[in-house]
Amino acid sequence: MSRAHVLVIDSEVASEVARERSLLERALGFFSTLVLEPLADHIIQALCLETGARRGVIWIAENEGDKRLTLASATSLELLEEERETVELSELEEQQGSLREESRCSFVVRENDPLDPGGETPALYLVLRHVERPVGLVRLSDKLDGGDFSESDCFRSERLGTHAGLALSHALRLAALEQRSFRHPSTKAYTRGFFEDVARSELQKARRSKRRLSLAALEIDSLDLLRRSFEGGSFDAWLESVVCTASDVLRATDLIAAESESRYNLLLPETDALGAAVLKRRLRDAVAACPAFAQLEAVEQPPVLLATVTYPEDGNQLDALSAALEERLTCDRESLIRSLGLEMEPFPGVLNALLERGEVHSLEKLNDWILDLFASITRWSQQPGLCFLAPQSVFKGAVQSGLARLGTAPESEIVLFSDEEIQVPAGLAPSRFPARAAGTELAFAVWFCSNSAFALLVGPRVDAASSISCYHTDDRCLVEHLAFQLQRDLDIGVSRPASADNRLLKPA
Numbered sequence: 310m311s312r313a314h315v316l317v318i319d320s321e322v323a324s325e326v327a328r329e330r331s332l333l334e335r336a337l338g339f340f341s342t343l344v345l346e347p348l349a350d351h352i353i354q355a356l357c358l359e360t361g362a363r364r365g366v367i368w369i370a371e372n373e374g375d376k377r378l379t380l381a382s383a384t385s386l387e388l389l390e391e392e393r394e395t396v397e398l399s400e401l402e403e404q405q406g407s408l409r410e411e412s413r414c415s416f417v418v419r420e421n422d423p424l425d426p427g428g429e430t431p432a433l434y435l436v437l438r439h440v441e442r443p444v445g446l447v448r449l450s451d452k453l454d455g456g457d458f459s460e461s462d463c464f465r466s467e468r469l470g471t472h473a474g475l476a477l478s479h480a481l482r483l484a485a486l487e488q489r490s491f492r493h494p495s496t497k498a499y500t501r502g503f504f505e506d507v508a509r510s511e512l513q514k515a516r517r518s519k520r521r522l523s524l525a526a527l528e529i530d531s532l533d534l535l536r537r538s539f540e541g542g543s544f545d546a547w548l549e550s551v552v553c554t555a556s557d558v559l560r561a562t563d564l565i566a567a568e569s570e571s572r573y574n575l576l577l578p579e580t581d582a583l584g585a586a587v588l589k590r591r592l593r594d595a596v597a598a599c600p601a602f603a604q605l606e607a608v609e610q611p612p613v614l615l616a617t618v619t620y621p622e623d624g625n626q627l628d629a630l631s632a633a634l635e636e637r638l639t640c641d642r643e644s645l646i647r648s649l650g651l652e653m654e655p656f657p658g659v660l661n662a663l664l665e666r667g668e669v670h671s672l673e674k675l676n677d678w679i680l681d682l683f684a685s686i687t688r689w690s691q692q693p694g695l696c697f698l699a700p701q702s703v704f705k706g707a708v709q710s711g712l713a714r715l716g717t718a719p720e721s722e723i724v725l726f727s728d729e730e731i732q733v734p735a736g737l738a739p740s741r742f743p744a745r746a747a748g749t750e751l752a753f754a755v756w757f758c759s760n761s762a763f764a765l766l767v768g769p770r771v772d773a774a775s776s777i778s779c780y781h782t783d784d785r786c787l788v789e790h791l792a793f794q795l796q797r798d799l800d801i802g803v804s805r806p807a808s809a810d811n812r813l814l815k816p817a
Contacts, residue, residue: 357449364451524630679707
């Protein structure tokens with residue numbers, strides 16, 4: 310007869326074993342991905358579960374050992390929007406105390422939180438390290454039970470943080486390796502495959518954070534003809550100089566990739582259509598002025614084509630945005646500005662050249678167009694844009710009527726050229742210039758934004774009654790050129806709303 314052996318385990322020991330098993334399972338989950346964004350999400354979720362925190366934020370180093378960290382993830386979109394984009398570990402030196410001497414990497418801040426001055430509850434900070442080098446920083450707050458973080462919370466978060474730091478280190482090294490592997494050895498532009506992977510990731514981020522994102526294309530036309538004029542490897546050096554010049558115009562967060570030897574795609578995170586248009590002008594100016602182009606005779610300089618598209622206005626998926634970008638590039642190639650050779654012509658010269666292609670219309674028709682313009686500005690009032698108005702006496706009444714109908718101030722910057730008093734409703738503060746500042750005595754209206762484009766250029770009267778010659782268009786490429794040519798000629802620094810991206814509308 311066998312005897313049954315009964316093993317009785319203390320309930321506290323059993324509970325500890327369960328917690329230990331849960332911690333290890335969460336730690337193993339960190340190594341299921343080597344992509345930084347999903348890894349950051351996983352780390353936050355695991356630490357919140359481990360400590361009972363409702364709110365969690367994580368900042369990650371760009372390179373292992375950096376003291377400057379960038380916002381990567383949070384437990385909610387609202388929290389992500391509230392947090393600072395970057396933090397310095399030195400800001401927490403006072404709170405960290407003697408962590409290194411105690412081999413600790415977590416601490417609780419109960420008041421005067423330097424990263425969350427308005428925080429009403431204690432916060433547990435965890436410095437993620439690998440081989441004593443910082444790779445990330447986590448802040449946990451708002452305990453589910455409404456209490457304070459305990460020593461046990463710190464202990465468990467540190468144990469989990471050890472694995473998180475190792476996983477982050479691996480992901481950072483892989484990202485650095487990918488950057489080296491996916492760059493062209495001379496131009497340093499990324500490959501198409503790497504560009505598409507990053508673009509899809511940034512699109513997903515833009516959807517989640519409800520922010521804009523733009524793509525741009527730069528194409529150097531007729532490059533095969535130019536190659537034949539170079540000897541040996543001098544053409545490669547010339548092309549490298551051009552691409553490096555374009556790269557220098559970009560922000561650190563932007564990305565340039567080679568589609569082919571003559572075509573380069575650009576990824577512009579957190580950039581709206583107006584910001585992308587600003588970048589187009591700067592790219593065109595920078596390339597035209599670079600030494601590589603300066604060494605060529607004017608007839609030898611290849612045309613530089615540029616186009617941009619913006620999420621979500623021009624598409625919600627990468628394929629749709631890419632297709633729209635091809636269409637815009639074709640528009641730039643076939644644009645009237647290019648065919649007439651007006652790229653470097655001041656605004657008055659462009660206006661006169663276009664008026665030669667104008668038609669005769671009644672003053673009543675012109676006023677209708679102006680009122681339609683203000684209806685569009687009202688419709689797209691939340692979209693940043695540029696609106697230049699020189700009504701003279703031709704459509705002064707229509708402009709005053711349109712301004713009165715705007716209601717709340719639109720995001721579009723409005724610039725008025727007039728020697729006469731134009732009544733403006735309260736709350737609207739357009740920039741004002743004398744009529745002669747535009748370089749012409751003729752009336753015109755030009756408006757460009759992400760969703761719409763409008764230009765009305767008015768010539769002299771045909772008769773003393775009601776007929777007048779004018780050029781009216783909604784050609785986006787043409788209107789964009791007119792708007793930014795005016796801005797350049799006048800050296801106008803246009804202000805941006807707080808919600809827009811951080812490219813300043815100031816001529817390069």
